[in-house]
Amino acid sequence: MSRYNEIAILKEIAELLNEGTDMKVVLSEVLTKLLNVTGLHTGWIFLIDERGNHQLVAHESLPPALTSNNHHRMCQGDCWCVNRYHKRKLTKASNIIECKRIEDAVAEKAGKTCDLTHHATVPLGAGDERFGLLNVGSPNKAHFQPEELALLEAIAFQIGTSLKRIKLTQREQETALIAERNRLARDLHDSVNQLLFSLSLTARAGVEMSEEKEVKQTFSYLQDLAQEALGEMKALIWQMRPQGLENGIISSLTGYADMLGLAVDIKLNGVVCLSGRVEEALWRIGQEALANCKKHAQTSEVALMFHFSKESVLMIIEDKGCGFNYDPNLEIPSLGLKNMKARTEALDGSFCLTSAPGSGTKIEIHIPI
Incomplete structure (x- = not known):
């Protein structure tokens, strides 16, 4: 040649x-x-x-x-x-x-x-x-x-x-995406969050100042809506910019669960330094699982377990709530669960979901590191 x-x-x-x-x-x-x-x-x-x-x-x-x-x-x-x-x-x-x-x-x-x-x-x-x-x-x-x-x-x-x-x-690109999420979280906190807080205070004042029963009920309803919207906004900001993630995944998920009003029983086995990509994935998966527990499990107690080794990390989130019908041979029933599975498999990990009516729900995430 x-x-x-x-x-x-x-x-x-x-x-x-x-x-x-x-x-x-x-x-x-x-x-x-x-x-x-x-x-x-x-x-x-x-x-x-x-x-x-x-x-x-x-x-x-x-x-x-x-x-x-x-x-x-x-x-x-x-x-x-x-x-x-x-x-x-x-x-x-x-x-x-x-x-x-x-x-x-x-x-x-x-x-x-x-x-x-x-x-x-x-x-x-x-x-x-x-x-x-x-x-x-x-x-x-x-x-x-x-x-x-x-x-x-x-x-x-x-x-x-x-x-x-x-x-x-x-x-x-990953760094830029995280930076953009942080910026949006700050903007939501400084603008929409404050407006909702002001609306809640105004509705509360309306309840106290009004004498007519129907007007009081209207202001009370507005106050409840504003409080609910505040809770949703706070959860959204947490999802976009997890507070405490700089102190580790356990600190961040514990804080998120506390914000949701969940009592978490934490078990930890082993210590390892996770890469930013793995830690971010565990956070996103964990927050989705905790949010599902708050919305659907009909319980305020959840167990969170981490097992760290040199080769992998295992995260288990389990509740003893109402559970639901799930057949592992069929398609995963919700978008949130599908996203958890996709995030896990993107890191060559394995996703396992176990649930049945009256028996709670258990999610196991195993990711190589």
Whole structure:
């Protein structure tokens, strides 16, 4: 391959990477482009998190032996390239690693391999940050030339730099969103909240000053409405800008429950420093669960349990209220519960809901950290 062609390939890859903002979409498009311009046939990309878990985020032309059962063989288990990555022995493009996943598929007669036996593997990173692996191969290809490996390393560096940019952009967007919520919360507190308070005082004065029974009842009704609206506004402000979150998730949820008039029995096992993203998710899930308890459970007592470990956090919110009919095999019945499940699964966590009439409700949130 000529130097000119290499530069043209790098330019095409760079243009794709610079345009994208969705990590999985970008990686899928770049992998397709890479195979097209290099003439290679098969490729896949693993993203690997800090706990060592790998995720298949992009793939192209995998043989049937590797795609069966919803790509189970690619998503589960270890292989030599991932193991070497974990041990930090894979620092540059490797000139063919025999594919253990394919060897296992052949031994188990799992399907056709389309003559794919080997693949080159390249770590994805930017500076000191590591993101995963790029693997490419072709049928009956058992060797990559040095210039091919050099090109793959250059492309892997481009991908790693782009992944870092996307992650930084996502963090900036999350920070901006939190800042905007805080601004709206301040504005609501300083304007609408104060107006409702003034309305409540005016209605109360009307009750005390009026002599006619019907007028008193009208002012009393207005006062009740204003007080109810004040309570709703206070809860909304709490949801937008949780007070006490700077002191930890437990302090914040305890304060929110107190604001709702709930008595909370707290049990804590273990201590760990949570990331801002996990803490924010636990807060949003917890406040929704506590609000549901206040509105629907017909009880003012709720149990809140946290179990922290180095690998995960478990949050359980349970009440002994009226409960409701819930079948885990059917769709979750309310938008609030669906949002809790979605927030949990967005962090690769698990959501479990248990409830029955007269037996209360229990929500378990398990999130890896």
